[in-house]
Amino acid sequence: ATVSPPTPVATVSQYACQRRTTLENHNKIFTEAFEVLAESYEFNMNEGQCLAFRRAASVLKSLPWAVLSLGATQDLPCLGQHTKKVMEEVLYYGRSFEVDNILSDERFQTLKLFTSVFGVGPKTAEKWYCRGLRSFSDILADRSIHLNRMQQSGFLHYGDISRAVSKAEALSLRNIIDGAVHAITPAAAVALTGGFRRGKEFGHDVDFIVTTPELGKEDRLLLNIIDGLKRQGLLLYCDYQASTFDMAKLPNHRFKAMDNFSKCFLILRLESSQVEGGLHSVEGDSRGWRAVRVDLVSPPLDRYAFALMGWTGSRQFQRDLRRFARAERRMLLDNHALYDKNKKEFLAASTEKDIFAHLGLEYIEPWQRNA
Ligand code: 8DG
Ligand code: MN
Ligand code: MN
Numbered sequence: 001a002t003v004s005p006p007t008p009v010a011t012v013s014q015y016a017c018q019r020r021t022t023l024e025n026h027n028k029i030f031t032e033a034f035e036v037l038a039e040s041y042e043f044n045m046n047e048g049q050c051l052a053f054r055r056a057a058s059v060l061k062s063l064p065w066a067v068l069s070l071g072a073t074q075d076l077p078c079l080g081q082h083t084k085k086v087m088e089e090v091l092y093y094g095r096s097f098e099v100d101n102i103l104s105d106e107r108f109q110t111l112k113l114f115t116s117v118f119g120v121g122p123k124t125a126e127k128w129y130c131r132g133l134r135s136f137s138d139i140l141a142d143r144s145i146h147l148n149r150m151q152q153s154g155f156l157h158y159g160d161i162s163r164a165v166s167k168a169e170a171l172s173l174r175n176i177i178d179g180a181v182h183a184i185t186p187a188a189a190v191a192l193t194g195g196f197r198r199g200k201e202f203g204h205d206v207d208f209i210v211t212t213p214e215l216g217k218e219d220r221l222l223l224n225i226i227d228g229l230k231r232q233g234l235l236l237y238c239d240y241q242a243s244t245f246d247m248a249k250l251p252n253h254r255f256k257a258m259d260n261f262s263k264c265f266l267i268l269r270l271e272s273s274q275v276e277g278g279l280h281s282v283e284g285d286s287r288g289w290r291a292v293r294v295d296l297v298s299p300p301l302d303r304y305a306f307a308l309m310g311w312t313g314s315r316q317f318q319r320d321l322r323r324f325a326r327a328e329r330r331m332l333l334d335n336h337a338l339y340d341k342n343k344k345e346f347l348a349a350s351t352e353k354d355i356f357a358h359l360g361l362e363y364i365e366p367w368q369r370n371a
Contacts, residue, residue, distance in 0.1 A: 011075065012059060012062065012063070012075070012076055012077060013077070014055075014059075014077035014078055015320045015321075015323065015324045015328075016058050016062070016314075016316050016317045016319075016320035016321075016369075016371035017317060017320050017321040017324050017359075017361055017364065017371075018324070018361065018362075019059075019062040019371065020062065020364060020365075020368035021058070021061050021062040021317070021368060021369065021370045021371045022199075022367060022368055022370060023198075023199055023200065023367070023370050025060075025061050026063060026064065026065055026066040027060040027061065027063060027066055027067055029090050029094075030057070030060050030067065030086070030087055030090055031057040031060050031061055033086055033090055033096045033099045034053045034054070034056050034057035034060075034083065034086070035053075035054075035057060036099045036102055036103060037049075037053045037086065037098070037099065037102065038050045038051075038053035038054045038057070039108075039112070040102045040108055041053065042122060043107075043108065043111045043122055043125075043126070045122075049082075052078070052080060052082075052083070053083065054316055055078040055316070056078050056079050056080070056083040058078075058316045058320075058371045059076055059077060059078045059079065060076075061370065061371065062371065063076075067087070067091075068091075069091065070084060070087060070088055070091065073087065086098060086099070106134075107129060110125075110129050110133075110134050111125045111126065111129060113135075113136075114128055114129070114139075116162055117136075117151060117154040117155060117158060118150060118151070118153065118154030118157070118158075118161055118267075118293065119148060119150030119151040119153070119154045120151055120154065124151075128145070133145075136155065136158075140155065149237075149239075150237070150239060150265075153236065153237040153267055157236065157237075157267055157291040159281075159283065160281055160283075160284055160290045160291035160292070161204075161205075161267065161291055161292065161293050163280065163281045163284075163290075164202035164203065164204065164280060165202065165203050165204070165205065165206055165280065165292055165293070166201065166202055166275075166280035167196060167200075167201050167202070168275050168276050168277055168280075169206075169270060169275050169279065169280055169290075169292060170192065170196045170203065170206045171192075171276075172270065172274045172275045172276070173206050173208075173268065173270060173292065173294060174190065174192055174206075174208070175274075176229075176234065176268075176270075176274070177190050177208055177210070177225065177294075177296070178190050180225045180228035180229055180232075181210055181221070181225060183228055184221065184224045184225065184228065185212060185221070187212060187213050187214075188210060188211065188212045188213075188221055189210070189211050189212075190208055190209075190210050191208065191209045191210075191308065192206070192207070192208060193207045193208060193209050193308060193311040193312050194206065194207030194295070194311060194312065194313060195207075195313065195314075197312050197366045198312065198313065198314065198366050198367055198369055198370050199366070199367035199370075200370075202280075204293065205292070205293035205294060205295055206292065206293070206294050206295070207294075207295045207297075207311055208294070208295070208296050208297075209296075209297050209298070209299065209304070209307055209308055209311060210222065210225065210296055210297075210298045211298065211299065211300075211301050211304050212298075212301070213301055214301075215300050215301060215302065216300065218243070218261070218262060218298040218299065218300055218301075219242055219243050219262045219298070221298055222240070222262050222263070222264060222296060222298045223240070225296065226238055226240060226264060226266075229266075229268065233269070234268050234269045234270075235266065235268065235269075236266075236267040236268060236269055236291055237265075237266060237267035238264055238265075238266050238267075239264060239265040239266075240262075240263075240264040241262065241263050241264065242262050243260060243261055243262035243298075244260040245259075245260040245261055245262075245299075245300070245303075245336060246260070247336075247337075249336075250332055250339050251332040251333055251334035251336060251337050251338065251339050252332075252334050253322045253323070253325070253326045253332050253333065253334065254322075255315070255318060255319045255322055258335075259297070259299075259307065259310060259334065259335035259336060260336065261297050261298060261299040261300075261303070261307060261335070261336075262297075262298045263295065263296060263297040263298065264295070264296050265293075265295055266293070266294040266295070266296065267291050267292070267293055267294070268291070268292050268294050269289050269290075269291060270289060270290055270291075270292050271288065271289050272284065272285050272287075272288050272289060272290075273288075297311060299335075299336075302348070302350075303335075303336055303337065304350070305349040305350055305351050305352055305354060305355060306333075306334070306335055306336055306337060306338070306349065306355065307335050307336075308352060309321075309335070309352050309355055310334070310335030311335070312352075312366050312369060313369065314369055314370055314371050316371040317364075317369040317370075317371040320371065321333060321359075322334065324359065324361070325338070325359055329359055329360065330342050331347075331358070331359065333355075333359075338355060338358055338359075340358075
């Protein structure tokens with residue numbers, strides 16, 4: 001690998017959707033530090049600073065060379081005073097003192113621990129921290145705390161679902177979902193999306209898109225799949241959300257809003273015997289099974305390309321795709337649709353390539369979207 005910028009250096013875009021970002025990260029020492037800072041700002045509800053560090057990390061991840069001096073970052077976008085100060089520390093001392101302080105901070109450590117539970121977000125974690133709770137046993141012993149169904153499952157399956165899901169496990173789950181879908185309708189299709197579609201070897205969950213060729217049948221399809229999984233004894237947890245999709249609505253460029261398609265957040269039981277090479281979870285392998293987090297989304301067929309794009313991620317890539325559409329093209333993009341504000345019309349797409357083309361962007365492969 002090259003370690004210095006080739007000359008002349010091609011300009012790096014401020015938008016992740018105009019960069020190709022593979023899983024090969026030559027600047028991990030910096031991006032890992034930025035991730036800690038971003039998370040810390042997230043815990044402090046400082047969205048601006050959080051995003052600034054996520055953007056900076058994303059720019060460095062896209063470089064085919066390692067940054068060896070501050071001078072090499074001169075022409076890079078999205079790197080402010082603060083990020084450069086952190087990089088300087090890392091370059092000279094091999095570590096950032098600011099990051100070290102965060103990592104040893106009790107509040108940060110506790111919020112990190114609490115948010116690692118399925119169903120616990122930063123707000124709940126903060127509430128528990130303010131009550132003086134510091135460990136899982138503190139939470140489980142506190143009778144005044146009410147855990148919702150999601151959080152109860154989160155604690156129940158904590159060991160399994162906090163362990164990464166392997167590619168082999170994801171492919172085995174695809175066969176299981178495929179089987180459940182085809183028992184219902186042979187015409188329906190299942191696609192692996194999320195991090196695994198971007199080529200990752202491990203993930204925190206497995207994401208699938210399911211679709212049926214008949215418009216309007218997608219809600220029913222998802223309910224039938226859930227029913228099939230339940231009858232096979234594989235369903236450990238299910239949070240089903242019916243569609244609230246409204247095709248007349250303009251796309252919402254704000255990335256925070258999740259989509260309105262029918263979807264479900266599941267915890268499934270995966271048998272060791274179903275996975276080539278066995279389970280990734282060591283305890284699970286001796287037990288014969290493990291719990292895995294699975295997300296299913298079911299858009300109507302004419303919105304398939306938009307849903308696939310959104311659910312393929314990465315989050316930073318999708319955020320920038322929307323920001324680019326709005327700022328550079330006066331278009332609104334989300335997981336449902338693309339709207340041209342100049343022409344005042346919706347732009348249809350049947351593939352991801354159509355969406356990139358509408359936006360006047362070069363096509364970026366899923367494995368190049370690891371921004
Ligand atoms: P990982 O699981 O390997 O850790 O990474 P990932 O696959 O990239 O992350 P993810 O949290 O599973 O999310 C995958 C994509 O799905 C991400 O770009 C965000 C997107 N997504 C939506 N809508 C929704 C939603 O309603 N809920 C969730 N959890 N993710 C959504 O577009
Ligand atoms: Mn995922
Ligand atoms: Mn997911």
